[in-house]
Amino acid sequence: xxxxxxxxxxxxxxxxxxxxxxxxxxxxxxxxxxxxxxxxxxxxxxxxxxxxxxxxxxxxxxxxxxxxxxxxxxxxxxxxxxxxxxxxxxxxxxxxxxxxxxxxxxxxxxxxxxxxxxx
Amino acid sequence: xxxxxxxxxxxxxxxxxxxxxxxxxxxxxxxxxxxxxxxxxxxxxxxxxxxxxxxxxxxxxxxxxxxxxxxxxxxxxxxxxxxxxxxxxxxxxxxxxxxxxxxxxxxxxxxxxxxxxxxxxxxxxxxxxxxxxxxxxxxxxxxxxxxxxxxxxxxxxxxxxxxxxxxxxxxxxxxxxxxxxxxxxxxxxxxxxxxxxxxxxxxxxxxxxxxxxxxxxxxxxxxxxxxxxxxxxxxxxxxxxxxxxxxxxxxxxxxxxxxxxxxxxxxxxxxxxxxxxxxxxxxxxxxxxxxxxxxxxxxxxxxxxxxxxxxxxxxxxxxxxxxxxxxxxxxxxxxxxxxxxxxxxxxxxxxxxxxxxxxxxxxxxxxxxxxxxxxxxxxxxxxxxxxxxxxxxxxxxxxxxxxxxxxxxxxxxxxxxxxxxxxxxxxxxxxxxxxxxxxxxxxxxxxxxxxxxxxxxxxxxxxxxxxxxxxxxxxxxxxxxxxxxxxxxxxxxxxxxxxxxxxxxxxxxxxxxxxxxxxxxxxxxxxxxxxxxxxxxxxxxxxxxxxxxxxxxxxxxxxxxxxxxxxxxxxxxxxxxxxxxxxxxxxxxxxxxxxxxxxxxxxxxxxxxxxxxxxxxxxxxxxxxxxxxxxxxxxxxxxxxxxxxxxxxxxxxxxxxxxxxxxxxxxxxxxxxxxxxxxxxxxxxxxxxxxxxxxxxxxxxxxxxxxxxxxxxxxxxxxxxxxxxxxxxxxxxxxxxxxxxxxxxxxxxxxxxxxxxxxxxxxxxxxxxxxxxxxxxxxxxxxxxxxxxxxxxxxxxxxxxxxxxxxxxxxxxxxxxxxxxxxxxxxxxxxxxxxxxxxxxxxx
Numbered sequence: 001x002x003x004x005x006x007x008x009x010x011x012x013x014x015x016x017x018x019x020x021x022x023x024x025x026x027x028x029x030x031x032x033x034x035x036x037x038x039x040x041x042x043x044x045x046x047x048x049x050x051x052x053x054x055x056x057x058x059x060x061x062x063x064x065x066x067x068x069x070x071x072x073x074x075x076x077x078x079x080x081x082x083x084x085x086x087x088x089x090x091x092x093x094x095x096x097x098x099x100x101x102x103x104x105x106x107x108x109x110x111x112x113x114x115x116x117x118x119x
Numbered sequence: 120x121x122x123x124x125x126x127x128x129x130x131x132x133x134x135x136x137x138x139x140x141x142x143x144x145x146x147x148x149x150x151x152x153x154x155x156x157x158x159x160x161x162x163x164x165x166x167x168x169x170x171x172x173x174x175x176x177x178x179x180x181x182x183x184x185x186x187x188x189x190x191x192x193x194x195x196x197x198x199x200x201x202x203x204x205x206x207x208x209x210x211x212x213x214x215x216x217x218x219x220x221x222x223x224x225x226x227x228x229x230x231x232x233x234x235x236x237x238x239x240x241x242x243x244x245x246x247x248x249x250x251x252x253x254x255x256x257x258x259x260x261x262x263x264x265x266x267x268x269x270x271x272x273x274x275x276x277x278x279x280x281x282x283x284x285x286x287x288x289x290x291x292x293x294x295x296x297x298x299x300x301x302x303x304x305x306x307x308x309x310x311x312x313x314x315x316x317x318x319x320x321x322x323x324x325x326x327x328x329x330x331x332x333x334x335x336x337x338x339x340x341x342x343x344x345x346x347x348x349x350x351x352x353x354x355x356x357x358x359x360x361x362x363x364x365x366x367x368x369x370x371x372x373x374x375x376x377x378x379x380x381x382x383x384x385x386x387x388x389x390x391x392x393x394x395x396x397x398x399x400x401x402x403x404x405x406x407x408x409x410x411x412x413x414x415x416x417x418x419x420x421x422x423x424x425x426x427x428x429x430x431x432x433x434x435x436x437x438x439x440x441x442x443x444x445x446x447x448x449x450x451x452x453x454x455x456x457x458x459x460x461x462x463x464x465x466x467x468x469x470x471x472x473x474x475x476x477x478x479x480x481x482x483x484x485x486x487x488x489x490x491x492x493x494x495x496x497x498x499x500x501x502x503x504x505x506x507x508x509x510x511x512x513x514x515x516x517x518x519x520x521x522x523x524x525x526x527x528x529x530x531x532x533x534x535x536x537x538x539x540x541x542x543x544x545x546x547x548x549x550x551x552x553x554x555x556x557x558x559x560x561x562x563x564x565x566x567x568x569x570x571x572x573x574x575x576x577x578x579x580x581x582x583x584x585x586x587x588x589x590x591x592x593x594x595x596x597x598x599x600x601x602x603x604x605x606x607x608x609x610x611x612x613x614x615x616x617x618x619x620x621x622x623x624x625x626x627x628x629x630x631x632x633x634x635x636x637x638x639x640x641x642x643x644x645x646x647x648x649x650x651x652x653x654x655x656x657x658x659x660x661x662x663x664x665x666x667x668x669x670x671x672x673x674x675x676x677x678x679x680x681x682x683x684x685x686x687x688x689x690x691x692x693x694x695x696x697x698x699x700x701x702x703x704x705x706x707x708x709x710x711x712x713x714x715x716x717x718x719x720x721x722x723x724x725x726x727x728x729x730x731x732x733x734x735x736x737x738x739x740x741x742x743x744x745x746x747x748x749x750x751x752x753x754x755x756x757x758x759x760x761x762x763x764x765x766x767x768x769x770x771x772x773x774x775x776x777x778x779x780x781x782x783x784x785x786x787x788x789x790x791x792x793x794x795x796x797x798x799x800x801x802x803x804x805x806x807x808x809x810x811x812x813x814x815x816x817x818x819x820x821x822x823x824x825x826x827x828x829x830x831x832x833x834x835x836x837x838x839x840x841x842x843x844x845x846x847x848x849x850x851x852x853x854x855x856x857x858x859x860x861x862x863x864x865x866x867x868x869x870x871x872x873x874x875x876x877x878x879x880x881x882x883x884x885x886x887x888x889x890x891x892x893x894x895x896x897x898x899x900x901x902x903x904x905x906x907x908x909x910x911x912x913x914x915x916x917x918x919x920x921x922x923x924x925x926x927x928x929x930x931x932x933x934x935x936x937x938x939x940x941x942x943x944x945x946x947x948x949x950x951x952x953x954x955x956x957x958x959x960x961x962x963x
Contacts, residue, residue, distance in 0.1 A: 007627055007631070009628075009631040009655045009658070009659055010627065010630060010631060012651075012655060013630070013631055013634040013635055013638070013655075016635075016638060016648070016652070017634070017638060051623060080622060080623040080624075080626035080627055080630070100626075101626040101627060101629070101630035102626060102629045102630035102631075102632070102633035102634060103630060103633075103634065104633075104634075104637055105634050105637050105638050105641075106637065106641060
């Protein structure tokens, strides 16, 4: 599982929320780093912040979807953007779920579990 | 050109003309008289000359006739018979001539005896003693004078020889010749004829008194032989003009004299006649002049009297149809001209009066209009006139207003924009809202209406400033915002973007806080983790707070709603305070401040914020340490402050954007550095409100950066007054100043002790707050006493609870009073100081 967010406090929150003995979690501080980690670890699930320096969450999402080797990887987008058009963009790009900040950690956990079942 | 009135009047011209006429007439008379006399004299001379020649010719002619007669007789053979034969009969007749009227013919024998005579007697040796006898027997003889023994008269003898035996005599009586000459040739001219022998000066013929003069000898040769023509007295003593002529074949000389008096009498008559003619002419001229004067000069004079205003009424009436058409025409023209001039004048006076009334109305409208109005000069921007509402609204006195320019009313950053509007659009309606700064430093929003007018010599603008009330302002702002949004999709997008940025910036910390809270609420969290979570929450909460504060501040400053109070401030002290606030952590700060930095005119709190922001940025973006340099220097009425670091630097493409809202340089090296992206935008706004500029220089990534800003220096004028108010609370300071103004005291304000120390020498009294940023009130008091002695009254106003020791210390320092801040402290302070300073004035 890869968590990508430029805000350390957000990474901590997400990390703390989904912390489990069932899977390992790695953190990335920007899009480029996240993409490198995804390619390296081929994770089951990626939690992407949309607004990140380097590569944006949407760019990373497209790369994941375009890579056949990552067909099994589920993606959840996290963003402060809350407009309708943003949600549509995210879903069209192929994200499995979409959460708007501020989000409920329990909601996040539910979504993570749902995504893992899809995998 | 203005004509002089010193010329001659028509009357004087007339008089002069008459005088000249008389002088000319007199000269003409004298000339005529001279010419006539000359002519008479010449005529007399020519008469005399003619008479002399004619008389001489006539005498010669008569003598020749007589000779012819005697020669004829001598040739007659009968004559010899008469001489030789005593009994021979003879008959002689003396025919006489025009001149020689009396005389006789004689046939005389050689012994002088008369043989035959035209007279009946005599006989005998009548001519025996005659001196010419013997000669006359053989040659023709003419002799005179000869006393004729026959007649006893002085005579002339013409003798023709008779073959030696005798002689034929013609004897003429000379006494009769003169009168005959006079009657034949003298005419009415009273000519005198005088014939003399040239040698003996014997008178032969005289037309005057012949009985007396003929035969006499003249003593004076000039009488007998004058050089002709000449003037002299005749033998009768009368003055005559003489001419002479020689009588042919004799030695006789004839003089003819014209009577001078008679000749001149004729010329006198002529001269008298000419004088009469001249006088008649002059008289005629005078009549003509009088008529002309009556016909032209008099109407002109009347016209002139009317024109000069001496005579009332119309010119045409005064002239009254008399005089030539030119003058009556002139009078009519003058009347027409005057009536149109009067009409024009009346119109002008009416319009002037109306203009005056309307000007007074406008003045009243201007003075008593409830909204602020003023006039300012387009060139200098100086305010020329203000109304009561402006004085009331803005807080400046009328005199202060007149020393200001319109630039002093606007916020410094608005000035260029307003000047441009003013230069491009002379007249506009309700432009704005423009923020205007009042005397107390607060800002009001006004709608400005401007019109170009002339004010005296000035090319001026009239301005009406409508102060927007809060509700009206909001309404206007809304409509303007709507208008902006409606009219510009670009602006709308910008607003969307702004909203999106703000929401993103706020949602991130909010997400942390909410998320961690939920975790803490729903899970059992280990104490260590709990502490970690709470720490993150606090941090994010603070971040959110800072963000909201910054954002609201930015909005307030943007719209000119943040209240700022400009006052003199010591920039060095502000910088030191900002450095102190930044704390010890992070890069070391080096100060490069000149000793004598001039005071600046700023809102101290705002500038402190700018300094803090720049310092904090400098430290934040110098993660590897490296010193930060803060320096300042004055130039061109502004003070420039710079903050230089040796940290991460700014890429050149980002230099133009660093002051934009929410802009943050995107680079890996500074990703971990927190910030709202509003600090520089706020700093830029604050500096621009002060009329200054901000800027940044950086050589690029890793080369560090230098931020600088400028603020205006304090005007010299604003640095002195009666009372120095040392108070860090702008609101209370303003209240104090208002109360002092009410007491007739001027004041200057210092927000901290450092600034106050620089100003304390310029005032007569001090109001001092004890709790101040930086240097404390007590410390300032000490320096004040050390610097100025104990004479300057000091009133301490504080909210601090003073213990006895502190109060005593203040009393020792010679404080006039210690007042606790309360509702009426300001008023009490002002009246206390007014009384103290007044006493001082009286005492001095």
